Amino acid sequence: xxxDQLPRNRSARLRAIGGEGGFRRRLLExxxxxxxxxxxxxxxxxxxxxxxxxxxxxxxxxxxxARIVQVDPVQAEPVQVEKP
Amino acid sequence: MTTAxxxxxxxxxxxxxxxxxxxxxxLTGLRAKVANYPGVTVEFESGAWLLPDGSRAELVDLPxxxxxxxxxxEENVAIRAIVxxxxxxxxxxxxxxxxxxxxxxxxYLALQIKELGVPSVLALTMVDAIARAGASIDAGAIEAxxxxxxxxxxxxxxxxxRELGDTLQRVLAAGEVAGVELADEPAALRAxxxxxxxxxxxxxxxxxxxxxxxxxxxxxSSIEEAELHxxxxxxxxxxxxxRRDAARAAGRDLDxxxxxxxxxxxxxxxxxxxxxxxxxxxxATDRIDAVxxxxxxxxxxxxxxxxxxxxxxxxxxxxxxxxxxxxxxxxGDFARAQLGAGLLRDFLTEGVIEGVGAVLVFLPQILLMxxxxxxxxxxxxxxxxxxxxxxxxxxxxxxxxxxxxxxxxFACAVPAILAxxxxxxxxxxxxxxxxxxxxxCSARLPVYGLLIAALxxxxxxxxxxxxxxxxxxxxxxxxxxxxxSHVFGRTVLKGRPAPLVMQMPPYxxxxxxxxxxxxxxxxxxxxxxxxxxxxxxxxxLWFLLSFPREPALERDYxxxxxxAKNAAIVEVSPGAPSLQERLAxxxxxxxxxxxxxxxxxxxxxTIEPVIAPLGFDWQIGIGILGAFAAREVFVATMxxxxxxxxxxxxxxxxxxxxxRAERRSDGxxxxxxxxxxxxxxxxxxxxxxxxxxxAVRRESGTWKWAAFLFAYMSVLAWVAxxxxxxxxxxxxxx
Numbered sequence: 016x017x018x019d020q021l022p023r024n025r026s027a028r029l030r031a032i033g034g035e036g037g038f039r040r041r042l043l044e045x046x047x048x049x050x051x052x053x054x055x056x057x058x059x060x061x062x063x064x065x066x067x068x069x070x071x072x073x074x075x076x077x078x079x080x081a082r083i084v085q086v087d088p089v090q091a092e093p094v095q096v097e098k099p
Numbered sequence: 100m101t102t103a104x105x106x107x108x109x110x111x112x113x114x115x116x117x118x119x120x121x122x123x124x125x126l127t128g129l130r131a132k133v134a135n136y137p138g139v140t141v142e143f144e145s146g147a148w149l150l151p152d153g154s155r156a157e158l159v160d161l162p163x164x165x166x167x168x169x170x171x172x173e174e175n176v177a178i179r180a181i182v183x184x185x186x187x188x189x190x191x192x193x194x195x196x197x198x199x200x201x202x203x204x205x206x207y208l209a210l211q212i213k214e215l216g217v218p219s220v221l222a223l224t225m226v227d228a229i230a231r232a233g234a235s236i237d238a239g240a241i242e243a244x245x246x247x248x249x250x251x252x253x254x255x256x257x258x259x260x261r262e263l264g265d266t267l268q269r270v271l272a273a274g275e276v277a278g279v280e281l282a283d284e285p286a287a288l289r290a291x292x293x294x295x296x297x298x299x300x301x302x303x304x305x306x307x308x309x310x311x312x313x314x315x316x317x318x319x320s321s322i323e324e325a326e327l328h329x330x331x332x333x334x335x336x337x338x339x340x341x342r343r344d345a346a347r348a349a350g351r352d353l354d355x356x357x358x359x360x361x362x363x364x365x366x367x368x369x370x371x372x373x374x375x376x377x378x379x380x381x382x383a384t385d386r387i388d389a390v391x392x393x394x395x396x397x398x399x400x401x402x403x404x405x406x407x408x409x410x411x412x413x414x415x416x417x418x419x420x421x422x423x424x425x426x427x428x429x430x431g432d433f434a435r436a437q438l439g440a441g442l443l444r445d446f447l448t449e450g451v452i453e454g455v456g457a458v459l460v461f462l463p464q465i466l467l468m469x470x471x472x473x474x475x476x477x478x479x480x481x482x483x484x485x486x487x488x489x490x491x492x493x494x495x496x497x498x499x500x501x502x503x504x505x506x507x508x509f510a511c512a513v514p515a516i517l518a519x520x521x522x523x524x525x526x527x528x529x530x531x532x533x534x535x536x537x538x539x540c541s542a543r544l545p546v547y548g549l550l551i552a553a554l555x556x557x558x559x560x561x562x563x564x565x566x567x568x569x570x571x572x573x574x575x576x577x578x579x580x581x582x583x584s585h586v587f588g589r590t591v592l593k594g595r596p597a598p599l600v601m602q603m604p605p606y607x608x609x610x611x612x613x614x615x616x617x618x619x620x621x622x623x624x625x626x627x628x629x630x631x632x633x634x635x636x637x638x639x640l641w642f643l644l645s646f647p648r649e650p651a652l653e654r655d656y657x658x659x660x661x662x663a664k665n666a667a668i669v670e671v672s673p674g675a676p677s678l679q680e681r682l683a684x685x686x687x688x689x690x691x692x693x694x695x696x697x698x699x700x701x702x703x704x705t706i707e708p709v710i711a712p713l714g715f716d717w718q719i720g721i722g723i724l725g726a727f728a729a730r731e732v733f734v735a736t737m738x739x740x741x742x743x744x745x746x747x748x749x750x751x752x753x754x755x756x757x758x759r760a761e762r763r764s765d766g767x768x769x770x771x772x773x774x775x776x777x778x779x780x781x782x783x784x785x786x787x788x789x790x791x792x793x794a795v796r797r798e799s800g801t802w803k804w805a806a807f808l809f810a811y812m813s814v815l816a817w818v819a820x821x822x823x824x825x826x827x828x829x830x831x832x833x
Binding site: 075 | 165166168200201203204207320354355357358359362366385388389392394397398482485486487488489490491493499597598599600601602603
């Protein structure tokens, strides 16, 4: 599944980061690495942007460009990211 | 590395939104200045940091960056400043600012710096947010794992700053350290890195094998060719490319391996650094974002916020601007009263004082602009503006952050151009600067007002058509700006805007002192750098409009004045204009005559063949030249040209009547509808504003872009006006 298709509040494991160039390397440096867990926080349709959480950090990225990131959803139910 | 006597040079590095600027301000107070390096297009702030032992260090604030890799020209500056690639001197130590709430990601940059073997200290910000969530951060564990002392700091209150200073002194005293590799690298990657490191020259690696490998990794993970070559020798870049190609052929991905090795280390160690718990600030932020990024409410609130910003610039600054104009006018009157008539008096009042006034009138809008920018950035809302506007702005090649400058351009291009500095990439800044001056700024309104009035019969009340024409001018400017941005983004400023990837900062209360400091500093820079250019231009314009002096002309008018006075003594007929009225009329006529005979007047005649195809006569040419001081000056200049004296209001009835009545030598009207339309299009597109050019020169750092802006807008204006006037003729418009 492309990262931008991930439903809100669902988590997934990153499978592969395609594409090339600076944008791809920036994603890698921000921690978008194969095996990392990401959660879809929200999508802002008006701006064409998705916000995801990974390694405890929130990152916004263009939804269209986020398609270079392939993910495998890990759970069917919305996940409780953490318990107090 | 510290030379005896010289204060140590400390570089402040960190991710965007790490709290770097707040810490910088807390450490340097108001002692910061803007520093430039030849050949480096990025501007730094540098300030004196008073260390606990009483000595001083020079603290240089680097642009925020997520890593040292050169993925764009801006990012390359960070590695050059930390490694010490000329013209940047090598630093004695680096203070790395890291947000404790998002430590893993911020550690990535810290690990890169640690490899280079530069003495470094980690300053942990947002520790209070962690504490509020009932968790804590273990600075000792961070130091044990990274070898870098970690100090929790709180910029706004000053907590931890003394400890940071103490720690820095300890690190400085220890002197140069060797690089430490903090990454879990597979053997194949190590071999790649070692093979590239063998090409790194001694002046870069300082006999430190770890540092040589760090520079090799940097070369392997950077892509900007030009930037690579300005930092490392060509054969290092060539070796890196060869290894990358070989790895790809073997089915390996060096980018994933390089980033993966560092994150493997970070993931293994970071659980010991912070209790894994989401800080409260994030939960609050998520709740706020549920509203502020809501498809409906979020956009409505965005519209409200932007309306407030725009209205403040467009209307809110008026009383202050009026106050400055009144004060400058009073100063001019005072000087005029004190000095005897003559060249010096005219120079001081019409040149210098007017020029100073021309600079100062921008200050209210600039201060307000930076007040809003500061509040938007500091609160975290600017990141949301970018998220909301990214699609729209990107569709014309602009960055999401260009929205605020573009909007502000409807008030005035000068603060809008200064606001482009919130964008990190030079390309994004330049593109915004090139199109912002096309927006219908408030200085164009008096010109449009006068010309639209001339289009309609004298007795006509404000009609629907007048309003529609004004609205059309706004729409026209937006369309042209978007098209221009689209074109320049594909030609002179090639390069797609980098796709949006941005950390979302939590909402925070803005620090008013930080905001106030930025307002003062940016205003100061404007007055010093752009102000001097504006002042010089005002004096040149004054010269062109007032010289050469013609004694014969003065004598003629003196004779007429004497005649009027004599006549007033002999005949006092009821209904005739009073002596004062007659003298005032003579003064106005004299000023008009002087202007027509000035250099500007001659220039107006010289350029007449060029502007005649646009439907303009030489008197309009003088108006256009005079409007270079500021577009609204066109109105006042036309009034003087027509011998009407001082008119600074486009609503002036005598001026409107005169413009409606003005005839050419062949008896036809000058301000026909098609001339008026052509002139309005000309003012919409031409860069008739020295202050805009001065601001572009200041912000781009070179006259080149100011010249390009002037050239493209002038050509565009001429061609468009030509089309309007000639087409108007074809279509049978009067």
